[in-house]
Amino acid sequence: MAKNERYIVGLDVGTARVSCVVAEIKEQGAVEIVGLGEAPSRGLRKGVVVHLEPTVESIKAAVEQAEVMAGVSVESATVGLAGGHVRSFNSRGVVAVTGRDRTVSRDDVRRVLDAARAVSIPQDQEILHVLPQEFVLDNQGGIASPVGLNGARLEANVHIVTVSTTSVQNLVTCVNHAAIEVRDTVLEALAASESVLSADEKELGVALIDVGGGTTDLAILERGSIWHTAVLPVGGNHFTNDLAVGLRTPIPDAEKIKIRHGCALASLVDTDDAIEVASIGERKPRLLQRQVLAEILQPRAEEIFHLLREEIVRAGFERMLNAGLVLIGGGSLLPGMTEVAEQVFDLPVRRGQPGGIQGRVEPVCGPQYGTAVGLALYGARHRDRKPRERAGAPRGFLVGVGGKVKAWFHEMF
Ligand SMILES: Nc1ncnc2c1ncn2[C@@H]1O[C@H](COP(=O)(O)OP(=O)(O)OP(=O)(O)O)[C@@H](O)[C@H]1O
Ligand SMILES: [Mg+2]
Secondary structure (H helix, E strand, O other): OOOOOOEEEEEEEOOOEEEEEEEEEOHHHOEEEEEEEEEEOOOEEOOEEOOHHHHHHHHHHHHHHHHHHHOOOOOEEEEEEOOOOOEEEEEEEEEEOOOHHHEOOHHHHHHHHHHHHOOOOOOOEEEEEEEEEEEEEOOEEEEOOOOOOEOOEEEEEEEEEEEEHHHHHHHHHHHHHOOOEEEEEEEHHHHHHHHHOOHHHHHHOEEEEEEOOOOEEEEEEEOOEEEEEEEEOOOHHHHHHHHHHHHOOOHHHHHHHHHHHOOOOHHHOOOOOEEEEOOOOOOOOEEEEHHHHHHHHHHHHHHHHHHHHHHHHHOOOHHHOOOOEEEEOHHHHOOOHHHHHHHHHOOOEEEOOOOOOEOOOHHHOOHHHHHHHHHHHHHHHOOOOOOOOOOOOOOOOOOOOOOOOOHHHHHHO
16 A cells, blocks of 8 residues: 555544544545544553553554455554643744845755754653744744745744654554554644644634543644644543443443433433433432433533633633634534533634545544544645654564565665
């Protein structure tokens, strides 16, 4: 697959679920989704691998499903990174323009980005992305692409995303053990923004919120760039735990009840609605009003959106969100989530759907697929880049080959 680059694969290894999307590149660069595989995730906590074998098994299961649906063998994938180990901050670089006639050259742009990334970061972290926000040429700001313009002093404002070296290595090792080459690693929010946000939203200012299993990830975009990212250690699984405790019911039952009958806003639920709930131990099932469920879930939803609001205000971006909020991730499927977010933020809120794709899109319809589809799209748009050659990356790309030939390996050696 790596050879003809016709198929691109996005792999989202989440805390609750692993999803694998196979995309086919059509003529004129159109992207068609031809395969989707999903498996419950075991072995991660808050986006970080804590148990190797179960994670490998989950990845294999999701990939195999996607392979069957697509009818092709998956050999490489663009893999998403998220979770508590991700850090991000804004930085700035300045250089003198050296091009002929003081015209900004590609080399000047490269140098100013290098200057912006020359910051000290903790030893256990490495830079994942340097995302240009704007260039400033002789104090004239808001320039998206300075090459060819005239000036003496070039500045770049950038958003730098760093990740824990060990966390990335552990995830890469798991993917490799599933016999898949990691062609690139991408911040999940960046990948998702490519698939679920409109160009207008990215331009006007929007908060992209991914309510996952273990964490809720936030990214703020404006003028086409990322300005702020943050991770909250609260996600969809906390709703399930609250129900398990509140209803004194086992966690797997609480998860089913949440998905079938849950609502994050009590006022949306009919007071007469009742459901049957299993009890712990030998006791008989009980009847329960759906409103009681919503009363347990609502404070958790409010907590998540209040924490997000505090984070956005603290970082100074509350006035940037002209296009409101877009919710993705499995946790955003809970009915009432957008309404609670609207109440807390007093802004328009919608659930994000993967876009920018063609063909049979129904299987990947839904906010929970935003990241995996985004990873495939990101891979497709950046497919000319060389295979991942991360500094310090394990040379263990071939661990657990499983009979598949790694085309890039032959290219390199
Ligand atoms: N229909 C639904 N209603 C309510 N919650 C749901 C629904 N479907 C999934 N969830 C919840 O979504 C969460 C999983 O979301 P998702 O699959 O996006 O997480 P993940 O990407 O694996 O995790 P993370 O991003 O935190 O690593 C779980 O807590 C699950 O209970
Ligand atoms: Mg996720």
